[in-house]
Amino acid sequence: MTTARDIMTPDATCVRWNETVLDAAKKMTELGVGALPICGPDEKLKGMLTDRDIVVKVLGEGKDPADCPVGDLAQGEVVTIGADDDVTEILRTMSEHKVRRLPVIDGHTLVGIVAQADVARAVPDPQVGDLLESLSSD
Numbered sequence: 242m243t244t245a246r247d248i249m250t251p252d253a254t255c256v257r258w259n260e261t262v263l264d265a266a267k268k269m270t271e272l273g274v275g276a277l278p279i280c281g282p283d284e285k286l287k288g289m290l291t292d293r294d295i296v297v298k299v300l301g302e303g304k305d306p307a308d309c310p311v312g313d314l315a316q317g318e319v320v321t322i323g324a325d326d327d328v329t330e331i332l333r334t335m336s337e338h339k340v341r342r343l344p345v346i347d348g349h350t351l352v353g354i355v356a357q358a359d360v361a362r363a364v365p366d367p368q369v370g371d372l373l374e375s376l377s378s379d
Contacts, residue, residue: 249353288315
């Protein structure tokens with residue numbers, strides 16, 4: 242049984258709640274990633290920031306990324322997956338919530354990120370096709 246722990250990218254780097262969107266964008270560039278978990282002052286996961294969020298919710302609305310705190314973009318409850326959850330649960334969660342990346346939690350600690358590409362490498366083609374169809378439809 243393949244689990245989230247088996248396919249995740251470990252040691253996810255957080256962007257802090259009070260950092261600016263500009264800081265987050267620079268961090269994404271340095272790390273070569275399209276999303277970062279948002280962590281609060283208590284080190285708890287508060288959300289996910291994606292490159293799309295930056296474009297649509299900041300630049301597209303004419304906001305200055307140097308003056309916009311990342312925490313302003315954290316919305317609602319964060320969708321996560323347990324480190325020992327299997328690929329079927331990952332697929333179900335991504336499809337149900339229409340997300341392409343899931344923070345991986347072990348206990349109450351962020352231990353990694355599972356991305357759509359990680360799942361694509363780990364599961365048979367028909368399941369990947371179903372996931373892509375689910376994520377692409379409105």
